[in-house]
Amino acid sequence: MTPSPVRLPDVASLQAVLARLDPASAGADLIPALAAAFPGFDFRLAQVDDEYWRDTRSVIRPGGTRIGELQPWMMAELAKDGGDVKAVWARLKDADLQITEWRGNSAFVFAPTGPAPADYIQIALGREVEWRAGPVVNPDYRPWGEEELLDPGWPRDKPLPDTDRLAGPVYRLLDRAGGAFIHLRSFLDRCGRIEREKREAKRPELERRVIRETGPRGTTRETPFLALVPDYFEFVPREVRFFQDWEASNARSQRVFAHWALDARDYTYKGEREVGFIPRPLRMPKERLLMTPETSVHQLMDRIEALDRELDLPFGWFFLMTHGHWVEPDVGLAIAEGLKAQRVRLPDPDAAVLLRWAERTYGF
Incomplete structure (x- = not known):
């Protein structure tokens, strides 16, 4: 009997799974719910500490009764005073009305679909909680424009006590730019x-x-442009090179998704298709590796070895370097020059990847 093919998740089915989760146990139930909906996948969850705020706010009374969404409600209040921001603020600053706010953190779900580095799926989620954020207007500060009433930023300058939690946590697909769900192999083919x-x-x-x-x-x-850039039509996008380099290096002993999440995008703007991702490390090193004039290539080798141990990933420093923040590109260029001069050594697969990168650098 031929086994049934594994069904890949899709956005509509994922949204249905998330909608059925009980906020009281959403964190514990998420992976089992996904596994039940999509048999055959070994799902795993990674949380990211990157607090964000949604632009959805409600107006409530002290007891929690909801009056409506902030922006349309505030527009109606402005209309009552003919658009006079000062008058609206004077009228509301002593009211007992409050606003709510949704705060979230990114979460990513991964599941392998095969043995190669790009053989996996990624689901980008937001883990969100609704909070009682503060009074409907700042009683201590008169706003100068209606935008400060419609989109107040002042409640965000302090942490909120757990007693102000109103709802959640809930999980929501983060489909900011068409990258809520991706199958990496297909996504890379699309990039290319x-x-x-x-x-x-x-x-x-x-x-x-x-x-x-x-x-x-x-x-x-006169020189033809293509004579100066003969490989123009053979260009490989950085997203594809990231995975090619992973597979060619000693990093291939581990899965990409054990160390990186991808902020993926696939959208059309002014008729131009944009497909790609920005990699995000799931584990941050203790400090940045910067290139200074007095740093020798041997000192750099000691530091990248220490960084790989910290990350528990062979050649992990290289991929942090392509990310562009934690390891400066000049570090990679200096080590590549050391390899050419035979002053230092790397394992052959890693050396080949680094030298190829030094010939044509890329980064995110």
Whole structure:
């Protein structure tokens, strides 16, 4: 008997699973609920400490009775006073009305679909809690424009006690730019295809383009653009290179999703398709690795080895370097020069990846 094919999740089915979760036990129930809805996947959850705020707020009475959403309610209050912001503030600053606010943190669910680095799925979620944020207007500060009434930022300057928790936690798909659910292998294929299509569309123009250079005594030389950039149509997007480098290096002994989440995007803006991601480390190192004039390449080797031990990932420093914040690109360039001069050594697979990167750098 042929086994039934595993059904990949989709946005509508994921939203249905999340809607059925009880906030009282959502954290414990999330993975079992996903496993029941999509048999055959080994789901695992990673939380990220990156507090954000939704723009959805409600107006409530002290007992918790909801009056309505803040923006339309406040627009109606402004209309009562002919748009006079000062008058609205004077009228509301002593009222007992309060506003709520949804605060969240990113959470990512992963599940492998095969043995290769890109063989997995990722679900981007927000774990969100609704809080009693404060009075409907700041009684101590008169706003200068209606935007400060419609989108108040002042409640966010202090942590809130647990007694002000109103609802949640709830899990919600973070579909900010079409990247709530991705199958990485398919997503990378899409990245490469879209990039090729963009470049192919420019082929007629580039085949006609020439670079003019002025030489001695006013002589002019013209060089076809494609002669100067012969590999223009062979460009590999950084997203694809990230996974290629992972597979080619000693990092391949571990899964990408054990160390990185991806802020993925797939949208069209002004007729232009944008597909890609920004990698986010799930584990931050204790400190940044910066290049200074007095740092020797041997000291850099000691520090990258210590960083790999801290991350528990072979060649992990390299991928932090492509991320661009925790390890400066100059560190990689200095080590690459040390390899060429045979002053230092890396395992052969890692050395090959680093030298290839140094020839054509990329970063996020």
